[in-house]
Amino acid sequence: MLESTDVELSGLPDDIDKSIICFVDTWRDACAQMENGALPTRKVLSAERLRQWRDDICIYEYQPVREDFLVRIDAPSIVANNGESFQNSTPREIDLKYGTCLMAALLKTMRQKKPTFHYVRIVSASGEPRQWLRVLLPVQTFDRFGDPIDQILGVRFAYEPMHCI
Numbered sequence: 001m002l003e004s005t006d007v008e009l010s011g012l013p014d015d016i017d018k019s020i021i022c023f024v025d026t027w028r029d030a031c032a033q034m035e036n037g038a039l040p041t042r043k044v045l046s047a048e049r050l051r052q053w054r055d056d057i058c059i060y061e062y063q064p065v066r067e068d069f070l071v072r073i074d075a076p077s078i079v080a081n082n083g084e085s086f087q088n089s090t091p092r093e094i095d096l097k098y099g100t101c102l103m104a105a106l107l108k109t110m111r112q113k114k115p116t117f118h119y120v121r122i123v124s125a126s127g128e129p130r131q132w133l134r135v136l137l138p139v140q141t142f143d144r145f146g147d148p149i150d151q152i153l154g155v156r157f158a159y160e161p162m163h164c165i
Helices: 018-033 076-082 091-098 102-112
Strands: 003-009 057-063 068-073 116-123 129-142 148-158
Touching: 003 102, 018 129, 018 148, 057 102, 068 091, 068 102, 091 102, 102 116, 102 129, 102 148
Parallel strands: none
Antiparallel strands: 003 116, 057 068, 057 148, 116 129, 129 148
16 A cells, blocks of 8 residues: 655745756746746747756646546656656546545646645555655647647656655
8 A cells, every 4th residue: 555645835945956946947937938927838848948857747738628637748757767657647547546646736736827846755565755846837738720728747856855844
């Protein structure tokens, strides 16, 4: 049995790696390029702009008809760490397997249209603790008809807090 804890944080912790701050700042810079407070588009947050984190980014695409997300891209670093890919599955499947609250976090991020940060701790059936900081950033892309599609860029960084959360 897995034991899991998801804790939403009000912001990025002070004791995190600078690459995480840079990732979030890249999203904020992209927001500043948008008009009327629109979310950054995948055109602005291009693969080239995000290349430093390309192996760490998951892309979750909102499916309004199902009120669900689809994992469009599962980060290679996460696949390597977990030994399995969730590409083309749903966050609900991830939540059921690992006891996390990813689906709720994705919905909140999408509805608030701002980043969310979570401390996630899992103790596997073998007793191995795994801890990370989950960063979720809302973005938009467009279908072939020009209609907006909500997506969330999700990144998971290994993280052990200096203070008790």
